[in-house]
């Protein structure tokens with residue numbers, strides 16, 4: 001098989017079905033939807049259908065395609081997997097198998113222009129939508145990295161029947177709702193075109209905007225950022241820097257006050273047994289990732305000879321304490337994984353409590369470090385005056 005070249009001067013084959021889909025739904029959403037609304041107006045039930053179908057499609061992508069199938073951050077009852085398969089197909093973002101294959105490559109080879117299917121380093125437009133519209137070397141899929149998913153009957157059924165499911169979930173539901181409410185065109189425009197365009201571009205923003213703009217508290221070796229503004233539209237997927245650091249965590253926003261509706265839905269469904277085995281990253285590892293970066297930045301800042309000596313010494317002592325805390329944590333981990341010995345509940349609780357204490361102490365150290373750097377900066381400003 002001839003693999004197409006990545007050379008940008010090469011004329012690439014266009015994939016017409018996705019190109020037409022994006023063009024038609026996009027044009028209808030920005031021209032026909034407001035025009036029809038201006039002339040005929042929309043009813044509240046059409047907006048309700050837009051919101052409900054939009055939420056179902058978006059959640060099927062974020063909680064289903066992404067956190068359940070791509071990353072296996074939790075397990076779900078077959079009824080929920082079926083619902084995600086149906087509304088995921090309605091979102092018109094390809095079958096679960098194809099989506100997860102691309103996404104696992106994205107994580108494995110992030111920012112590698114030859115291997116990451118939507119590498120942000122190939123440009124904003126490419127990572128947003130262009131990667132689906134033309135033939136690239138990364139367009140080829142052999143599904144080797146989704147062999148585990150091929151054992152899920154619902155995944156295979158959806159993959160083999162993707163077109164009929166997509167047509168039924170879109171044309172079928174919208175026609176039915178249109179007949180019931182007496183306005184088929186209005187229903188198709190709002191709950192059809194606008195909903196599809198909205199779900200498409202909000203998902204695509206994660207690969208484009210969020211891989212370009214935002215903060216990087218956990219990793220600075222990838223383009224992925226945390227972006228709280230875009231996060232509002234992407235059901236919690238905006239904590240993408242965290243996600244690229246801890247992809248096995250079912251949460252993307254780790255604190256209770258973090259806006260992450262996908263996490264809330266998964267957690268709520270676990271209370272009634274529909275989801276189970278929700279995975280979370282170790283709090284110590286999370287704090288360690290943050291502190292590693294803080295130390296790196298602090299050392300870089302204090303490299304100059306003019307840096308305050310006291311601040312440099314304080315940083316040195318914080319660094320020693322950091323190493324000591326991590327050693328304590330490693331000892332705890334080895335206690336937990338001692339071979340041939342089953343730990344009692346009391347021992348496990350003791351280890352857990354100690355782990356939480358260490359995570360808290362690292363968190364506090366992060367705050368001290370921040371204050372220290374601020375103090376160093378102020379000190380420098382005073383000297384300059």
Ligand SMILES: [Zn+2]
Pocket residue numbers: 066070071103107243247
């Ligand atoms: Zn992911």
Ligand SMILES: [Zn+2]
Pocket residue numbers: 106206207211224240244
């Ligand atoms: Zn990413």
